[in-house]
Amino acid sequence: MNEFTKRIYEVVCQIPRGRVASYGQVAALAGNPRGARGVGFALHRNPQPGVIPCHRVVFKDGSVCTGFAFGGPQVQRRMLEEEGVVFLPDGRVDMARCRWL
Numbered sequence: 001m002n003e004f005t006k007r008i009y010e011v012v013c014q015i016p017r018g019r020v021a022s023y024g025q026v027a028a029l030a031g032n033p034r035g036a037r038g039v040g041f042a043l044h045r046n047p048q049p050g051v052i053p054c055h056r057v058v059f060k061d062g063s064v065c066t067g068f069a070f071g072g073p074q075v076q077r078r079m080l081e082e083e084g085v086v087f088l089p090d091g092r093v094d095m096a097r098c099r100w101l
Contacts, residue, residue: 001047007031008042015056018084019100020093022060029101038048040065055079062092 007030015021029036043054055076058060060063064076077087 004030004035004038005042009046009048009052011036012043012052012054012057015053016098018098020056020058020062020080020085020095020098021100022095023057024060025099025101026057030074043076058093060095062088064091064093073089 008026009031011026012021013031014062014080019028023036023039024033026039027033032038032040039057043052043057046054064073066073077091080093081087090092
């Protein structure tokens with residue numbers, strides 16, 4: 001595992017329940033502001049599902065990933081709702097209310 005991937009997992013572990021971060025936000029906090037795709041790749045290979053809360057990472061517009069690796073977008077949405085994340089009527093996370101940092 002490379003250093004950027006390790007930093008991605010460290011950042012994602014800091015996202016609190018009830019909050020989300022975008023792929024780009026995680027990339028920037030992990031030290032590579034242009035590494036959003038790398039974040040997606042790393043989270044797809046999450047070595048510790050349930051420990052590394054990859055479900056808390058969404059697209060910058062609040063959309064959930066259609067290919068959520070651990071059960072699909074419905075599972076990701078349910079997990080977020082159980083933590084208190086608020087969704088807009090169009091199905092996107094309310095980033096104004098739930099964005100971390």
